[in-house]
Amino acid sequence: MSAKRILVVDNEAKMRRLLELSLRPMGHDVAQAADGEEALAAIDRSPFDLVLTDLRMPRMDGIALLGALRERGDDVPVIVMTAYGTIETAVAAMKLGAADYIIRPFEMETIEMAVTRVLAMQAVERENRFLKEELSRGWGDFIGVSEPMQALYQLLKRAAPTRSNMLIVGETGTGKELVARAIHAASGRAGLFVPINCAAIPTDLLESELFGHIKGAFTGALRDRLGKCELSSGGTIFLDEITEMPVHLQAKLLRVLQEGTIERLGANVLTPVDLRVVAATNRDPGQMMEAGVLRRDLYFRLNVVRVDVPLLRDRHGDIPLLASHFLHKYSLELGRATPRLGSGALQRLEAYAWPGNVRELENLMERAAVLCRGDEVTPEHLPAELAHAEPAASHATPAPGASDESLSMKDHVETLERRLIAGALQRSDNNKAAAARLLEISERALWYKLKRYRLH
Ligand SMILES: Nc1ncnc2c1ncn2[C@@H]1O[C@H](COP(=O)(O)OP(=O)(O)OP(=O)(O)O)[C@@H](O)[C@H]1O
Numbered sequence: 097m098s099a100k101r102i103l104v105v106d107n108e109a110k111m112r113r114l115l116e117l118s119l120r121p122m123g124h125d126v127a128q129a130a131d132g133e134e135a136l137a138a139i140d141r142s143p144f145d146l147v148l149t150d151l152r153m154p155r156m157d158g159i160a161l162l163g164a165l166r167e168r169g170d171d172v173p174v175i176v177m178t179a180y181g182t183i184e185t186a187v188a189a190m191k192l193g194a195a196d197y198i199i200r201p202f203e204m205e206t207i208e209m210a211v212t213r214v215l216a217m218q219a220v221e222r223e224n225r226f227l228k229e230e231l232s233r234g235w236g237d238f239i240g241v242s243e244p245m246q247a248l249y250q251l252l253k254r255a256a257p258t259r260s261n262m263l264i265v266g267e268t269g270t271g272k273e274l275v276a277r278a279i280h281a282a283s284g285r286a287g288l289f290v291p292i293n294c295a296a297i298p299t300d301l302l303e304s305e306l307f308g309h310i311k312g313a314f315t316g317a318l319r320d321r322l323g324k325c326e327l328s329s330g331g332t333i334f335l336d337e338i339t340e341m342p343v344h345l346q347a348k349l350l351r352v353l354q355e356g357t358i359e360r361l362g363a364n365v366l367t368p369v370d371l372r373v374v375a376a377t378n379r380d381p382g383q384m385m386e387a388g389v390l391r392r393d394l395y396f397r398l399n400v401v402r403v404d405v406p407l408l409r410d411r412h413g414d415i416p417l418l419a420s421h422f423l424h425k426y427s428l429e430l431g432r433a434t435p436r437l438g439s440g441a442l443q444r445l446e447a448y449a450w451p452g453n454v455r456e457l458e459n460l461m462e463r464a465a466v467l468c469r470g471d472e473v474t475p476e477h478l479p480a481e482l483a484h485a486e487p488a489a490s491h492a493t494p495a496p497g498a499s500d501e502s503l504s505m506k507d508h509v510e511t512l513e514r515r516l517i518a519g520a521l522q523r524s525d526n527n528k529a530a531a532a533r534l535l536e537i538s539e540r541a542l543w544y545k546l547k548r549y550r551l552h
């Protein structure tokens with residue numbers, strides 16, 4: 097175990113000294129305080145990993161110290177030391193959240209064991225909390241724990257830190273830009289993330305936007321200009337809507353990629369660039385090549401790793417998480433308390449087909465946050481077209497086996513279980529007992545499933 101900072105709080109100087117002498121050889125940094133107030137002042141100066149405190153002290157006693165820490169939201173583990181006569185107080189301290197108590201007089205060995213145990217527990221708890229947060233959110237800025245999203249995270253984790261060019265394919269609003277940013281963030285590349293939307297820039301400007309120009313290269317080129325490719329050197333260039341790039345520029349881009357050098361318009365010098373391209377499209381690249389709007393050679397150069405971003409209707413299990421996330425985000429922006437997502441509204445959301453994917457859900461939750469005045473979002477806070485949404489099963493999830501998808505009953509049952517559990521946890525505000533009641537299973541069975549599906 098690495099060195100930890102321990103604060104010993106006792107009004108008897110001799111006792112503090114003794115504790116310090118026994119904890120220091122364990123490799124910990126030990127500081128002393130004579131009472132609760134001194135302890136709080138020391139903690140204010142710099143945080144500790146563990147507090148070991150006497151209960152009876154003048155000015156501020158151990159219980160008051162514990163209370164003050166918890167009130168501040170400080171969850172540093174606290175071990176209380178108590179004499180036989182005050183064992184009731186020790187129990188009260190445990191109820192207030194003390195990590196352990198030790199009865200005086202004690203052997204130094206007892207203290208050492210308690211300290212080791214509490215520090216180890218704390219490490220496990222931190223790890224758990226971290227895992228829990230990870231699992232209940234997603235990865236990076238993504239929300240979603242469904243199987244298609246898990247597969248996406250795995251692919252991104254593996255491919256992002258390489259130098260490979262990547263092609264992101266997905267319908268509008270699925271999160272392609274979020275994926276591109278995540279790739280750059282996880283790439284470890286020190287340069288900039290430079291996005292450029294090929295559909296939004298007039299064709300005649302796109303070339304100089306990409307490759308730059310020197311003063312006088314063409315009418316209107318009043319000064320030298322660095323292109324986006326060069327700007328992204330050492331980082332990532334995100335070519336959004338790549339199929340909108342004119343074919344002759346695709347050829348030029350390919351040359352830059354092959355040769356690793358760039359020539360600004362009008363300049364006769366080649367500048368070396370360290371490019372990594374992440375491109376995105378909401379079209380089918382195969383069809384675009386057939387239609388002659390996407391060059392095959394460029395496609396093969398970009399498609400080293402292909403990322404297909406799942407449709408929202410193919411990951412219905414994530415709807416409660418995403419909806420709550422956006423509801424919270426926009427309520428915060430409006431300066432209001434976040435309303436609950438009522439089950440009626442949630443059913444509508446789950447039944448809808450989501451042609452605009454996550455962006456559409458985000459917009460609807462922003463609207464709901466504005467419209468909802470009470471503490472619950474109900475179907476009336478949703479647009480009318482959702483009222484007529486058919487049950488999810490009829491269009492969103494085609495009958496298993498309709499495609500060449502797996503017919504394994506285990507897989508399908510698991511997917512359904514995960515979805516039900518995620519829904520129940522969301523509806524019960526993450527209260528396991530309440531979720532188990534909604535699911536009509538025992539709490540024990542729920543724990544077992546959470547563990548099995550790694551949802552806890
Ligand atoms: N998994 C996700 N978790 C959280 N937010 C998401 C997720 N996917 C998308 N979003 C949010 O949805 C919105 C749309 O995402 P984004 O702009 O990345 O979509 P896109 O695929 O680039 O769409 P388009 O093709 O229309 O450009 C953004 O606000 C984004 O932050």
Ligand SMILES: [Mg+2]
Binds near residue numbers: 272
């Ligand atoms: Mg986009």
